[in-house]
Amino acid sequence: MILKTFNYFKLVIRFLIWIFGNIVKKVLYWSNYAIKLYTIKKFLIPILLFLRDFSLTTGKTLIDLTAVDYQQALTSRFHLHYFILSMQYNVRYQVSIPVRYKETVPTSSKIFLSSLWSEREVWNMFGIRFVGNKTMRSILTDYGFRSHPLLKNFPMSGYVEHQYDETQRAILRKPVKLMQEYRMFTSSFDSNMPIIKTQEQQQQFKKRSKIPWWRLVWEAQC
Secondary structure: OHHHOOHHHHHHHHHHHHHHHHHOOEEEEOOOOEEEEEOOHHHHHHHHHHHHHOOOOOOOEEEEEEEEEOOOOOOOOEEEEEEEEEOOOOEEEEEEEEEOOOOOEEOOOOOOOOHHHHHHHHHHHHOOOEEOOOOOOOOOOOOOOOOOOOOOOOOOOOOEEEEEEOOOOEEEEEEOOOOOOOOOOOOOOOOOOOOOOOHHHHHHHHHHHOOOHHHHHHHHHO
């Protein structure tokens, strides 16, 4: 079989570099039966069309479309990843493009119809808008949800909490109220360590830390 040898991947990669040239920034043979391509937004649609229609690739199935948020990146905050499968050759292709904050991306729904749902998910979770997709509305969050939950600057507690009110017999939406303030923890923090404030407590802790562990266990059992 042609896929049992590394020559198939060499052939496809040479074709991609020969046809697209500098359009594809990087082409990698990644893992088993997978090829990874890095390009820019301008050439995304031609590359997806080529991978779908070219006889040596036949990537006719879009498995997934997702994004990654690199908040500290200087130029492009997001990386958009398209995962395509060729069932004929049992090969996967990953096409990745950088996307700036609040930058729009052309929809791939005219090439892969299944991307309509995936683009809605990426919009809902990351806020990346796809031009040409007429279904850009919430799909994973409730109506009136604020911001996009998979952004790195989105708070872990969220902005709104829901409660059921028995008197009104309705679900009420209220701002999040935390029962205690945020506490900063480090990797060296031990939750079992007592909080020492006065000098007497410090001296007692030093004395007790010199006691053998077996005596502390015996005292606890008594």
